[in-house]
Amino acid sequence: MINKELIKQFADAVKKGGQYNLMRLRAVSPLRPGEYALLSYLWDHRDNKDGVKISDISKFMNVTPPTVTPIVSRMEKQGFIRRVSGKCDRRVVNLFLTQEGIDNLQTCNKKREEVFSEIVEYLGENDTKELIRILNRIAPDE
Secondary structure, eight states, rough: OOOHHHHHHHEEEEEEEHHHHHHHHHOOSOHHHHHHHHHHHHHHHTOOOOOOOHHHHHHHHHSSSSHHHHHHHHHTTSSSSSEEEOOOTTEEEOOOOHHHHHHHHHHHHHHHHHHHHHHHHHHHHHHHHHHHHHHHSOOOOO
């Protein structure tokens, strides 16, 4: 029998923890979660000389390409990425990180590390390892 009160407590704790950490990360990062994901994906694929297609990013983020387009436009306007039309098919748009995008991503990564470091310090080694174990159990690598 499923304990409904335990389920509610779990859901409340996840929500509370997520909101707390999201607020902390938003306080130190000027990027929205989708923007951070986009820059991180471009960084991870920076060795691809042809760039990254919007369709690749939408698959990674598990959203439709029209959902990614406004994020791309915003990031391009801020100077974090650049769009390049495909050589063979001008309808294909390839995305690349700019130096400003790299600098911003590195700043965000440093600030995220500081926030996570504070959390790890607060939890201690044993509780942090237990949390990692549990999170990996519910969201295993694919």
